Amino acid sequence: MKTLLVIASLLLITTSAQAKKITIACGAVGQEFELCKKNSEAWAKATGNEMNYVQTPNDADARLGVFFQTFAAKDPSIDVVQIDIIWPGALANHLIDLRDHIDKKHIDLHFPAIIKNNTGANGAVYALPFWTDAGVLYYRKDLLKKYNKTVPENWDQLEETAKLIVEKEKNPKLSGFVWQGKSYEGLTCNILEWLDSQDAGRIIDPKTGEITVNNPKAIKAIERAAKWIGTISPKSVLNFSEEEARGMFQAGNAVFMRNWPYAWKLVNAKDSSVKDKVGVAVLPKGADGGKHSATLGGWNLAVSKYSKNPKEASDLVRYLSSPEVQLERAIEGSYNPTIASLYKDKKLIAANPFFQQLYDVFVNAVGRPSSISGKDYPKVSTAVRSRVYRVLNGSSTAEKELKGLEEDLNKLKKNWSK
Amino acid sequence: MKSLQAKQAITAWKMLSISLILLMLVAAYPLAKTFYFSFTNARLDDLEGATFNGIENYKTLFNDELWWQSVGTTLKFTGISVSIELVLGLAIALALSKDFPFRSFVRAMILIPWAIPTVVSTRIWEWMYNEQYGFINHILLKLHVVDSAMAFLAEPSMQMYSVVLIDVWKTTPFMVLLLLAGLTTISTEVHEAAKVDGATPWQSFWKVTLPLLKPTILVALTFRVLDSLRVFDVFYVLFSNNEKTSTMSIYARTQLIDFQEMGIGSAASVMIFLIIGIFILMQTLFLRKET
Numbered sequence: 269m270k271t272l273l274v275i276a277s278l279l280l281i282t283t284s285a286q287a288k289k290i291t292i293a294c295g296a297v298g299q300e301f302e303l304c305k306k307n308s309e310a311w312a313k314a315t316g317n318e319m320n321y322v323q324t325p326n327d328a329d330a331r332l333g334v335f336f337q338t339f340a341a342k343d344p345s346i347d348v349v350q351i352d353i354i355w356p357g358a359l360a361n362h363l364i365d366l367r368d369h370i371d372k373k374h375i376d377l378h379f380p381a382i383i384k385n386n387t388g389a390n391g392a393v394y395a396l397p398f399w400t401d402a403g404v405l406y407y408r409k410d411l412l413k414k415y416n417k418t419v420p421e422n423w424d425q426l427e428e429t430a431k432l433i434v435e436k437e438k439n440p441k442l443s444g445f446v447w448q449g450k451s452y453e454g455l456t457c458n459i460l461e462w463l464d465s466q467d468a469g470r471i472i473d474p475k476t477g478e479i480t481v482n483n484p485k486a487i488k489a490i491e492r493a494a495k496w497i498g499t500i501s502p503k504s505v506l507n508f509s510e511e512e513a514r515g516m517f518q519a520g521n522a523v524f525m526r527n528w529p530y531a532w533k534l535v536n537a538k539d540s541s542v543k544d545k546v547g548v549a550v551l552p553k554g555a556d557g558g559k560h561s562a563t564l565g566g567w568n569l570a571v572s573k574y575s576k577n578p579k580e581a582s583d584l585v586r587y588l589s590s591p592e593v594q595l596e597r598a599i600e601g602s603y604n605p606t607i608a609s610l611y612k613d614k615k616l617i618a619a620n621p622f623f624q625q626l627y628d629v630f631v632n633a634v635g636r637p638s639s640i641s642g643k644d645y646p647k648v649s650t651a652v653r654s655r656v657y658r659v660l661n662g663s664s665t666a667e668k669e670l671k672g673l674e675e676d677l678n679k680l681k682k683n684w685s686k
Numbered sequence: 687m688k689s690l691q692a693k694q695a696i697t698a699w700k701m702l703s704i705s706l707i708l709l710m711l712v713a714a715y716p717l718a719k720t721f722y723f724s725f726t727n728a729r730l731d732d733l734e735g736a737t738f739n740g741i742e743n744y745k746t747l748f749n750d751e752l753w754w755q756s757v758g759t760t761l762k763f764t765g766i767s768v769s770i771e772l773v774l775g776l777a778i779a780l781a782l783s784k785d786f787p788f789r790s791f792v793r794a795m796i797l798i799p800w801a802i803p804t805v806v807s808t809r810i811w812e813w814m815y816n817e818q819y820g821f822i823n824h825i826l827l828k829l830h831v832v833d834s835a836m837a838f839l840a841e842p843s844m845q846m847y848s849v850v851l852i853d854v855w856k857t858t859p860f861m862v863l864l865l866l867a868g869l870t871t872i873s874t875e876v877h878e879a880a881k882v883d884g885a886t887p888w889q890s891f892w893k894v895t896l897p898l899l900k901p902t903i904l905v906a907l908t909f910r911v912l913d914s915l916r917v918f919d920v921f922y923v924l925f926s927n928n929e930k931t932s933t934m935s936i937y938a939r940t941q942l943i944d945f946q947e948m949g950i951g952s953a954a955s956v957m958i959f960l961i962i963g964i965f966i967l968m969q970t971l972f973l974r975k976e977t
Binding site: 327333340451505506516661 | 730731732733816817818819834837839840841842924925926927928929930939940943944945946
């Protein structure tokens with residue numbers, strides 16, 4: 269019996285010294301998967317471990333659903349998860365505190381606002397930033413030049429320019445402005461930008477927690493967007509997420525596009541019809557007052573509480589969020605680093621000229637009301653986009669829906685202000 | 687001394703017991719658990735902390751417009767698509783029951799749509815519906831049926847019919863298969879007898895084929911209605927959580943997974959179970975009366 273035990277314990281020791289198999293669930297939008305795999309392989313090779321990959325849905329809501337399901341089952345099969353900037357609150361129960369395995373010095377390299385977003389009330393750091401995101405405006409340099417137009421400063425100008433170019437170009441496939449209008453998280457991001465840029469608040473006041481969405485400026489902003497559909501934007505924009513918008517813009521069928529920086533590398537790829545014809549600018553602001561605005565996005569890396577190899581998984585997170593990997597990802601895939609000093613790198617600027625120009629936009633991007641509503645954020649976001657979607661597809665009015673939204677959110681608020 | 691009947695009954699129960707136990711394990715247990723959760727305030731990430739809250743979840747559910755809208759969408763979808771599938775399926779089955787060259791080859795071929803996983807075929811259709819590069823718009827524009835491309839998946843009035851078309855394309859073969867099986871059981875003699883009596887082909891169909899096929903039709907309808915009432919994949923792949931196209935299953939999933947509301951989601955699941963149960967009951971009663 270004793271010998272058996274000895275053999276068993278020996279076996280245990282040898283297996284623990286063996287290579288660990290770490291499973292990462294990274295995204296697959298654009299080049300995400302390719303780059304994630306490349307860097308993870310490099311880490312595995314250097315540390316003598318093995319990698320395994322889980323592909324997750326492109327639609328962020330569907331992806332969160334997959335994680336909720338995996339975590340609810342306490343499933344140890346995923347070690348590292350790539351999570352949206354709005355999820356740490358909702359997923360914290362299932363994530364480990366990265367401070368246990370990662371040096372504070374490494375954590376402090378990143379933008380403090382993002383680290384704060386990923387930190388729980390108990391001080392635990394649940395995720396490290398992979399890249400940051402902010403909504404930006406892509407425009408066709410060649411077409412603006414052809415019609416002697418400047419990059420639109422405000423929404424009125426965007427509408428005029430889009431309309432003019434589409435009319436003059438006489439290309440039945442060309443649309444003025446594409447964005448994300450499908451009823452999913454991406455629409456909430458677009459809505460926040462419309463509101464914030466036109467001085468209509470941020471749905472929920474980040475300081476007081478007051479529901480501010482039902483105001484005359486917000487009604488006007490939503491009405492404006494509804495007017496785009498069927499005029500400067502195709503009707504199908506109501507079923508567009510990021511990749512559908514990029515597909516259309518990249519095929520040369522749109523003058524303007526609202527998207528995240530990841531599209532830059534792809535619209536300038538060899539096989540793109542608009543290679544070298546694209547510029548990136550900050551999104552327009554309200555015609556009378558308001559400011560340029562961008563919704564804060566971005567993805568973070570976290571380690572599942574149910575992982576059997578938290579130490580190795582944390583080390584992978586450390587590596588993937590390190591300056592060298594972030595720089596490489598920025599140059600190859602135009603993913604925005606979360607380390608300030610990298611924005612001064614010459615190679616990075618050469619690859620993504622707009623990173624430096626829009627530095628302030630990236631640093632000052634507007635957060636969605638996810639920290640304030642915590643676990644209820646999915647309900648908040650669903651209410652926002654479902655209500656606004658009704659206005660966009662013409663089945664209701666902005667006045668009615670924003671009033672309804674105010675009521676919905678006030679009801680929900682009772683849960684999180686307790 | 688037990689009667690032969692009693693002995694047979696005992697043997698029957700013995701033989702059935704294994705499948706009954708299996709059924710209990712895989713169906714009854716989760717079902718009971720769902721019933722239980724529907725009366726608690728459980729959250730998906732905290733199942734242990736659930737406490738009993740009576741019929742609170744059902745109250746929330748019944749007061750939620752979106753739930754009733756989802757029920758409506760599901761019933762509408764089921765009604766339209768199953769009716770079309772029945773008529774089309776019957777027509778195709780009748781055609782395929784006649785003898786013609788390569789009959790078995792054609793019979794195998796029509797099953798292809800049924801064999802493709804729904805998510806895959808839905809994605810294919812999504813591309814065909816595309817406003818910009820979609821095949822359907824291309825044809826319609828070429829034939830001058832429409833002046834400008836249609837946004838099939840974005841226009842609220844067209845969303846439902848776009849989905850119905852996918853479902854009809856996919857599941858009509860299944861209907862054909864079932865009805866074809868029913869048709870082969872009808873002996874040719876009855877048709878010959880009808881012919882001798884001077885019945886036209888049309889009369890022969892209405893008075894002979896259809897009544898004899900009725901039991902098969904009812905079984906086929908039961909299968910299809912069951913399937914349609916729990917529709918999830920086609921709608922979810924095309925529209926995610928869009929409230930306009932939310933079905934009962936999508937509603938339950940949104941509550942369970944996205945909102946983590948195990949209680950309300952379970953209550954919705956119980957309601958789906960009951961609604962489907964009522965349909966089965968109605969159809970079984972009808973079937974019994976017929977036969």
